[in-house]
Amino acid sequence: xxxxxxxxxxxxxxxxxxxxxxxxxxxxxxxxxxxxxxxxxxxxxxxxxxxxxxxxxxxxxxxxxxxxxxxxxxxxxxxxxxxxxxxxxxxxxxxxxxxxxxxxxxxxxxxxxxxxxxxxxxxxxxxxxxxxxxxxxxxxxxxxxxxxxxxxxxxxxxxxxxxxxxxxxxxxxxxxxxxxxxxxxxxxxxxxxxxxxxxxxxxxxxxxxxxxxxxxxxxxxxxxxxxxxxxxxxxxxxxxxxxxxxxxxxxxxxxxxxxxx
Amino acid sequence: xxxxxxxxxxxxxxxxxxxxxxxxxxxxxxxxxxxxxxxxxxxxxxxxxxxxxxxxxxxxxxxxxxxxxxxxxxxxxxxxxxxxxxxxxxxxxxxxxxxxxxxxxxxxxxxxxxxxxxxxxxxxxxxxxxxxxxxxxxxxxxxxxxxxxxxxxxxxxxxxxxxxxxxxxxxxxxxxxxxxxxxxxxxxxxxxxxxxxxxxxxxxxxxxxxxxxxxxxxxxxxxxxxxxxxxxxxxxxxxxxxxxxxxxxxxxxxxxxxxxx
Numbered sequence: 001x002x003x004x005x006x007x008x009x010x011x012x013x014x015x016x017x018x019x020x021x022x023x024x025x026x027x028x029x030x031x032x033x034x035x036x037x038x039x040x041x042x043x044x045x046x047x048x049x050x051x052x053x054x055x056x057x058x059x060x061x062x063x064x065x066x067x068x069x070x071x072x073x074x075x076x077x078x079x080x081x082x083x084x085x086x087x088x089x090x091x092x093x094x095x096x097x098x099x100x101x102x103x104x105x106x107x108x109x110x111x112x113x114x115x116x117x118x119x120x121x122x123x124x125x126x127x128x129x130x131x132x133x134x135x136x137x138x139x140x141x142x143x144x145x146x147x148x149x150x151x152x153x154x155x156x157x158x159x160x161x162x163x164x165x166x167x168x169x170x171x172x173x174x175x176x177x178x179x180x181x182x183x184x185x186x187x188x189x190x191x192x193x194x195x196x197x198x199x200x201x202x203x204x205x206x207x208x209x210x211x212x213x214x215x216x217x218x219x220x221x222x223x224x225x226x227x228x229x230x231x232x233x234x235x236x237x238x239x240x241x242x243x244x245x246x247x248x249x250x251x252x253x254x255x256x257x258x259x260x261x
Numbered sequence: 262x263x264x265x266x267x268x269x270x271x272x273x274x275x276x277x278x279x280x281x282x283x284x285x286x287x288x289x290x291x292x293x294x295x296x297x298x299x300x301x302x303x304x305x306x307x308x309x310x311x312x313x314x315x316x317x318x319x320x321x322x323x324x325x326x327x328x329x330x331x332x333x334x335x336x337x338x339x340x341x342x343x344x345x346x347x348x349x350x351x352x353x354x355x356x357x358x359x360x361x362x363x364x365x366x367x368x369x370x371x372x373x374x375x376x377x378x379x380x381x382x383x384x385x386x387x388x389x390x391x392x393x394x395x396x397x398x399x400x401x402x403x404x405x406x407x408x409x410x411x412x413x414x415x416x417x418x419x420x421x422x423x424x425x426x427x428x429x430x431x432x433x434x435x436x437x438x439x440x441x442x443x444x445x446x447x448x449x450x451x452x453x454x455x456x457x458x459x460x461x462x463x464x465x466x467x468x469x470x471x472x473x474x475x476x477x478x479x480x481x482x483x484x485x486x487x488x489x490x491x492x493x494x495x496x497x498x499x500x501x502x503x504x505x506x507x508x509x510x511x512x513x514x515x516x517x518x519x520x521x522x
Contacts, residue, residue: 054358079468099468099469112493113492115491210469230373231374232475
């Protein structure tokens with residue numbers, strides 16, 4: 001079993017755990033947490049694909065036991081809508097709202113895409129994100145193969161690009177195929193785009209994160225790009241795109257985060 | 262009392278109604294529905310501003326009685342997270358997840374905006390969206406003063422711009438000030454951007470809609486722009502921006518909708 005499948009397993013009664021090793025400086029990655037809860041909601045929905053999933057982050061995800069309580073709000077003809085609360089003891093950690101369906105049977109009559117995939121050098125000319133790079137340990141990077149675009153990768157040694165953009169290649173380190181569930185993690189797996197701004201940024205805690213899964217990814221690594229346009233009042237948004245090997249946009253994300261100093 | 266405040270009133274026990282006159286062809290506007298439920302969640306939260314609110318649309322909002330059941334998931338130091346289900350009888354119509362706070366006390370140390378407000382002619386050179394224009398009656402336009410950018414307004418008589426963009430001015434017809442609650446409606450109030458594409462579009466039912474309220478709007482009308490970049494597998498996203506009279510971005514939205522023929 002792949003590391004990701006092992007780390008996102010939740011029993012039928014909703015009990016599971018936040019696995020060790022999927023963290024940044026001790027706190028589990030937000031995308032991993034959404035995939036963990038989202039996989040259980042997907043099970044409950046009985047449908048194969050997350051279509052749109054929103055998470056609100058309520059407490060840091062330290063490793064240890066959790067429970068996910070779910071409620072099916074509606075089972076429709078095409079989609080099932082489910083809510084879930086991830087708790088440790090009584091404490092809420094993540095609130096999730098998801099809609100699940102089957103993305104393999106889409107209506108392909110009108111296909112329009114005015115976006116372009118990010119311009120990325122081949123993987124071996126990008127820079128691997130290492131677990132011990134930078135000021136904070138990122139053990140998650142033992143599990144993920146993320147290769148950043150060279151001009152975006154300098155932030156960890158004070159060579160910031162000056163623009164709030166972060167692009168790179170994503171695969172699982174153990175070769176697990178990228179499916180629609182993985183999209184919930186991938187859209188939060190790169191370092192924050194604002195790390196490339198010439199302003200002091202301490203950390204960027206996500207408060208809300210929504211992923212639209214726009215297609216079933218073709219085999220192979222995906223290319224990702226994340227951009228922040230507006231930092232205001234202590235908040236920032238980060239918009240993500242995930243492109244598959246067939247040049248199709250398969251994931252689109254937005255998160256609202258705090259700009260903490 | 263303003264028409265909007267009257268139409269979004271819900272009693273303390275969660276009972277209220279979808280008001281007549283806020284519809285497009287008989288079904289209430291999705292933004293109005295989110296504002297209706299969102300106002301009640303805001304009451305329950307005890308905080309002044311919606312910060313991020315997500316709605317999943319489960320049934321068309323015909324006028325009539327509804328109930329909104331809420332649950333406070335977490336009351337934190339700065340934010341309160343609330344979920345809500347709007348039902349008619351047993352039937353779920355809208356599932357909402359919202360985070361509420363106080364947007365007047367933001368940290369203004371870092372303010373960055375690489376976006377530009379939409380280029381719009383003055384209001385009197387834009388074209389008022391009328392309730393009886395086009396093929397479907399839009400009674401909501403008796404309540405709203407929406408003036409579209411001339412090049413975006415031709416879709417109702419087959420003069421589409423060819424690009425999926427829709428921009429215009431927004432005010433309430435009765436002069437009600439635009440506040441952070443109104444943002445939940447405004448980000449879904451213009452005609453769909455894809456109406457300007459040269460492809461057959463019947464209707465565009467929203468399935469998920471998230472609004473980030475990024476600031477308290479300065480007095481006066483707001484300028485809005487909505488864009489769709491990707492239509493794929495029968496789904497489309499629509500991204501919105503709302504700018505106030507002081508050229509500040511005060512609302513950012515994204516929705517996932519079906520491209521129905």
